[in-house]
Amino acid sequence: MEASLDRGRTGPPALLRSAPARRAPALPRRTRVAHRMATIQQEIIAFFESFEPEQRFLEDSWERPGGGGGVARVLTDGETFEKVGVNWSQVFGPVPAPLQEHLDGAAELGPLGEFFATGVSVVAHPRSPMVPIVHLNVRFFELADPEGRPVDGWFGGGCDLTPTYPHPEDAASFHRGLRTLCRAHGPNLYREFKEACDGYFVNTHRDNEPRGVGGLFFDHLRSGDRGMDWSSIFGLVQDVGTSLTSVYGPIVARRRHESYGEEEREFQLRRRGRYVEFNLVHDRGTRFGLQTAARIESVLMSLPPMARWPYDPQPEPGSFEETFFEMLRPRDWADWTPPSS
Numbered sequence: 001m002e003a004s005l006d007r008g009r010t011g012p013p014a015l016l017r018s019a020p021a022r023r024a025p026a027l028p029r030r031t032r033v034a035h036r037m038a039t040i041q042q043e044i045i046a047f048f049e050s051f052e053p054e055q056r057f058l059e060d061s062w063e064r065p066g067g068g069g070g071v072a073r074v075l076t077d078g079e080t081f082e083k084v085g086v087n088w089s090q091v092f093g094p095v096p097a098p099l100q101e102h103l104d105g106a107a108e109l110g111p112l113g114e115f116f117a118t119g120v121s122v123v124a125h126p127r128s129p130m131v132p133i134v135h136l137n138v139r140f141f142e143l144a145d146p147e148g149r150p151v152d153g154w155f156g157g158g159c160d161l162t163p164t165y166p167h168p169e170d171a172a173s174f175h176r177g178l179r180t181l182c183r184a185h186g187p188n189l190y191r192e193f194k195e196a197c198d199g200y201f202v203n204t205h206r207d208n209e210p211r212g213v214g215g216l217f218f219d220h221l222r223s224g225d226r227g228m229d230w231s232s233i234f235g236l237v238q239d240v241g242t243s244l245t246s247v248y249g250p251i252v253a254r255r256r257h258e259s260y261g262e263e264e265r266e267f268q269l270r271r272r273g274r275y276v277e278f279n280l281v282h283d284r285g286t287r288f289g290l291q292t293a294a295r296i297e298s299v300l301m302s303l304p305p306m307a308r309w310p311y312d313p314q315p316e317p318g319s320f321e322e323t324f325f326e327m328l329r330p331r332d333w334a335d336w337t338p339p340s341s
Helices: 028-049 168-183 189-200 230-241 249-255 262-281 284-291 320-327
Strands: 003-007 058-063 068-076 081-094 114-126 133-144 150-162 214-221
Touching (some): 028 081, 028 114, 028 133, 028 230, 133 230, 150 168, 150 189, 150 230, 168 189, 168 214, 168 230, 168 249, 189 214
Antiparallel strands (some): 068 081, 081 114, 114 133, 133 150, 150 214
């Protein structure tokens, strides 16, 4: 496995400019989606760099021995963000045996059946506890028979917010932006994807504690689902992939210079610890990366630079921490209004 590290390169990843040793079947949809995912990665990088006048992303290109590879772009020690990871990948090859048990249709293909997956995954850990963590992922997965003919394919993705300080107005504006995005593609998508997000991002081992205030989550979205054809679903996925500028950018702009103290910083590090727990214990993307021999640095790119695990901390009555945990309770954030004073 080879990797190269460069600073600030732009343009399509090398894996799109020159094919790897093991060549993926020339399927137009695969090529189209992989190229668009690569340009979404570049757009997301430009968004985060707009908040970082001094720092730029480092690039780490990698190849997967079984087929494909990816480009991890990581920004560290920025003025606004302590760590941002933006990973693009396209991987393919025989379906690993452990993965066949969890994939619709994989068992019928047998050991010679192949998979193809491409996508972009983003996690940003802000420096200030006043700015929430954000996660975004969009992906395309396809299964093919031994001759390379596709037999199934679907999209997945989402975008969610994990605050470390109780700013309910941020959760509300984030959800309103996502609702507007979804309504351009269907009247009921936001409600469905929000409920799926609320159900997915939960630390069940922590008495079903939500990771954050949710957002959107969808998976196995196939042509014909919800009255949408393949192109319509691809359009929705692209809109989700480029949504950070409108749904997250205003939150960062209004919070990043707010003052905070050691108490708020300590709580932020504890909440990052819960974020780590979810990603290592429950996250499907992490498990997929481990099962398909993806590069471990890319698989674990979502982890924060620092976190804490004090023993059994409890919020003080009337503290901002108590308000924070109340805020985690799922609600209709898109229709939230401030309580009357």
